[in-house]
Amino acid sequence: MQFVKSLYIHNTFFRYIAVLAACFVISYWVPFLYPIAWLLTWVLCALFLFDIYLLYSPAKTITAKRSVPGKLSNSDYNPIKLEYTSHYNQKLFLEIIDELPVQFQKRDFRYRDSLLKGENGEFEYAVRPVERGEYVFGNLIVFASTTLRIIKRKFIFQNGEMVPVYPSIIQMQQYDFLSISNRLTDLGLKKIRRIGHTQEFEQIKEYVPGDDFRTINWKATAKQSNLMVNQYQDERSQPVYSIIDTGRVMKMPFNGLKLLDYAINASLAFSNIALKRHDKTGLLTFSKNIETFVPAVQKVTHLNIILEKLYNVNTAFSDSDFGLLYGQVKRKINHRSLLMLYTNFEHISALRRQLPYLLAIAKKHVLVVIFFENTELEALIEKNTQSLQEIYHQTIAEKFSSEKQLMQKELHKYGIQTILTKPEELTLKTINKYLEIKSRGLL
Structure with a gap:
C-alpha cells in the first residue's frame, strides 16, 4: 500500500x-x-x-x-x-x-x-x-x-x-537595536531638547567651573567651607503602564491587522525600550472586565511575562467600561505613573462619555490617550469626485475626520496628552511620546 x-x-x-x-x-x-x-x-x-x-x-x-x-x-x-x-x-x-x-x-x-x-x-x-x-x-x-x-x-x-x-518580536528587536546604537532617528523618532533638571538626586560634589550655580547646596557649603553642588541624574525606575482597550472599537481592521494587534505590537516594542531605559513597565487590558494586570517591574526578564500576556489578549464585542478602569488604576497603581492608553473614538460624543473618567485618572498620573486616524476615510477624502453621491460620501468623511481633530483639542484643553496616529505609525509615535515626556521631566 x-x-x-x-x-x-x-x-x-x-x-x-x-x-x-x-x-x-x-x-x-x-x-x-x-x-x-x-x-x-x-x-x-x-x-x-x-x-x-x-x-x-x-x-x-x-x-x-x-x-x-x-x-x-x-x-x-x-x-x-x-x-x-x-x-x-x-x-x-x-x-x-x-x-x-x-x-x-x-x-x-x-x-x-x-x-x-x-x-x-x-x-x-x-x-x-x-x-x-x-x-x-x-x-x-x-x-x-x-x-x-x-x-x-x-x-x-x-x-x-x-x-x-506572538506579537511582533521582529519589530521589538528592530527598535531595541536602534536604541542601543542611538539610531532611533533613522525610523523617524525626533530628538527632544531636554528642559530643566530631572529630579533624582545622585550626590553632593565640589563645585567646578561650568557647574550650574543654581544647584549650590548652601548647607553643605557651610559645613565644608567650600562651594558644594548637588548633582542629579536621569530619573530611573519610574512606573510606565501600557493600558489596552479590548472592546469592540479595537476590532476595526486596517491592512489585514486589527487595531488591537497594532496596539499590542506597539506595547511590546515600547515596553522593551522603557526597560532598556531602566523604567518599570506594566500592562493592563480591559473591556467590560479587567482581563490582565501586570504590575510594573524593572527587570529585563519581565518582558517575557508581558509577551506571554499579550499573546492571549483578544477583543470582545462589548463596549468598554472606563469607570472600571478608573477603579482599577486607583486601587492598583499607587505611585505617579505614565499611562499609555490605547483606545479608539469614532465620535466626539463617545469621547465625552468617557471624559470624566479620563480626567480623574489624569489628576494623579500622566495619561496619554492614543487613538487612530481612519486611513480609509482619508483615502476617500483625497479621491476625485465624479457624482453627487460621491460628493455626499466625501462630505461625511470630512466630518468624521475633523471630529478626530476636535477630540484631540478637547483632551489638550484638559491637559491630557494625546497621540492621533495612523495604525502603521503607532509604534513610532508611541516611543517618541515616551521619550518626549521623559526628556521634559513631566513624569
Missing part, C-alpha cells in the same frame, strides 16, 4: 498517451502506422516499468526538512527555509509542496528544482501572519521524477509542526 500511495503519474505521461492515441487514429487512414503505434505502446510500457525501477530501487533516496523559527512574529514577514538533498545516481526533477497553516488560506504553494547526485538544494520563502495564535504546518511533500518523467514518487517529511505566532 505504501508503494501504491507513493506512486503518481507524471503529466508528461499523458502527453505520451495522447501521441499514441493520435497514431492509432491516423493509422485508420495510414495503415503502416498501426504496427508502429503498437511498438511505441510496448516501448512506453517498458519505460514505465524502468522508471519505477529507477525511482524505487535505491536504498538511500531523498532527505528534506523545513526550518521554522520557534516563534513567528505577527504582522511581519517571517523566513521559512526548506533544505533537501538527493542521494540518487541520476539527475532528479523535484516538485516541493509545503502545507501551510490554514490561517494563510494558500493552497497553491509549489516550488520546482532539479538536483544531481548528492547535490543539496534550499529554498527560502516568507509568511506574514496577521493573527496571533497557534499555526500548524502540515507535511513537507516532495515529488521526485527522473529524466523520463513518466512517474513521480512521493516523499513525506515532518508530519504536523505547531508554531505559535
